[in-house]
Amino acid sequence: xxxxxxxxxxxxxxxxxxxxxxxxxxxxxxxxxxxxxxxxxxxxxxxxxxxxxxxxxxxxxxxxxxxxxxxxxxxxxxxxxxxxxxxxxxxxxxxxxxxxxxxxxxxxxxxxxxxxxxxxxxxxxxxxxxxxxxxxxxxxxxxxxxxxxxxxxxxxxxxxxxxxxxxxxxxxxxxxxxxxxxxxxxxxxxxxxxxxxxxxxxxxxxx
Numbered sequence: 001x002x003x004x005x006x007x008x009x010x011x012x013x014x015x016x017x018x019x020x021x022x023x024x025x026x027x028x029x030x031x032x033x034x035x036x037x038x039x040x041x042x043x044x045x046x047x048x049x050x051x052x053x054x055x056x057x058x059x060x061x062x063x064x065x066x067x068x069x070x071x072x073x074x075x076x077x078x079x080x081x082x083x084x085x086x087x088x089x090x091x092x093x094x095x096x097x098x099x100x101x102x103x104x105x106x107x108x109x110x111x112x113x114x115x116x117x118x119x120x121x122x123x124x125x126x127x128x129x130x131x132x133x134x135x136x137x138x139x140x141x142x143x144x145x146x147x148x149x150x151x152x153x154x155x156x157x158x159x160x161x162x163x164x165x166x167x168x169x170x171x172x173x174x175x176x177x178x179x180x181x182x183x184x185x186x187x188x189x190x191x192x193x194x195x196x197x198x199x200x201x202x203x204x205x206x207x
Contacts, residue, residue, distance in 0.1 A: 002110060007032040009050070011043055016107045017130070018044045020203070027051045037205045044103075045201040046131075046175065055207035061200045065184065067192040068173045072166055073159040076152050081160055084114040084126065091123040092116070100143045108141070115161060117153050125153035127161055137165050139174040142183070158190060 004011050009032040011020035020036070020043035022029035030050035037043055044061075052058050084092060089109055096104035112129025125148060130140035139161060144154050165172040174192065176184050 004036050006035045009033040009036060011036050013107070014041065015105050016110060017105055018042065018103060019131070020045060022048075022050045025050050027053060030056065033203075034205065037203075039205055039207065042202055042204040045199070045203065047198050049199075049201045049203060052203060055205060057204040057206050059202045061202050062177060062179070063197040064175050064177050064200050066173060066175055066195045066198050067187055068171055068195050069162050069166070069190070069192045070171060071191060072163045073191050075159045075163065076156050078152055078156040079117050079119070081115050081117055081157060084109070084116050084128075088114075088116065088123070092126060095123050095126060095145060096141060096143060099146065100141055104141055112137070113161075114141070115157055117157065119148065124148040124151075125157060127154070127157040129161075132170075135170055136173055137170045139165075139172055142174070155186060155190060158187070162190075 008023035008029045025048050030052045114128030116126040117124050125144040127142040129137050131138040162172045
């Protein structure tokens with residue numbers, strides 16, 4: 001199961017992803033969310049959030065850039081890229097725990113396809129698919145082991161997955177913090193363009 005719903009409120013299970021959403025943004029949606037979030041638990045909203053009452057601790061974390069790509073990208077030469085499956089999950093979780101700890105959970109890999117580059121038995125870099133809606137798929141978990149930075153691995157992975165999604169008829173998109181200047185510059189270099197800035201909101205249920 002990749003979704004829990006109650007009326008106009010929905011969320012991913014906690015072991016899949018920390019994100020929640022609402023089909024409306026009034027107090028009613030916040031009340032419906034209570035049934036989906038345990039006391040003390042925190043969920044994140046990418047974009048509009050409901051009108052939360054006193055039972056929640058709400059914080060605007062930052063405004064992040066939503067970027068899209070509408071044209072195929074050049075693919076740099078490099079090592080073999082492989083599709084990751086359940087056999088590779090321990091390596092994926094070990095890498096993301098070190099370099100992508102805030103958003104990756106034990107079952108995030110269930111959200112879509114993941115691809116990686118190995119150096120022998122070492123998983124050096126990954127990327128994959130996360131949120132999606134009709135005609136659009138999000139690239140996420142774009143991360144490289146620090147020992148392999150500067151080799152173009154992320155560039156190769158992003159370009160290959162972007163082109164595959166475009167060939168399938170989907171528009172690839174991604175989210176990046178403006179504070180992550182290195183990643184943002186890479187996506188712009190590849191051909192991604194900023195669509196808009198979107199609020200990233202944290203909501204912790206306290207009652």
